[in-house]
Amino acid sequence: MSPDTRNSLYVWAVMLALFGLNWVLVRFDLTPSAPAWLHWxxxxxxxxxxxxxxxxxxxxxxSNPNNPNNPKDPPG
Structure with a gap:
């Protein structure tokens, strides 16, 4: 596995963990003492x-040169 792939997976995991944590806190009202603006x-x-x-x-x-929809590389 390349370092870029590993870093992308780490970013995805952290992003999903933070999003999930925020969702759980807001959905189940687990932080009643926290101000409403903090959730926002x-x-x-x-x-x-x-x-x-x-x-x-x-x-x-x-920017991928192999992308068939890349306008910088006209077909033909």
């Missing part, structure tokens, strides 16, 4: 991390 902040951070991941994935796919 955690949710926004999770959405930003996931959005950043999708943007990076899209940029890698768009």
């Amino acid at each position: 902040v955690l949710s926004c951070v999770n959405l930003l991390v996931f959005g950043r991941y999708l943007l990076g994935f899209w940029q890698r796919r768009a």
Whole structure:
């Protein structure tokens, strides 16, 4: 396994763990003493991390020279 693949798996695991933890805390109201704004902040951070991941994935796919939809390499 290449280091890039291993790092990607670690990022996925951490992202899913944080998202799951936040979801469990909000869904089951396990932190009644925490202010409501903290849940919103955690949710926004999770959405930003996931959005950043999708943007990076899209940029890698768009810059891939083997991508058949790459506008830099016209067919034929």
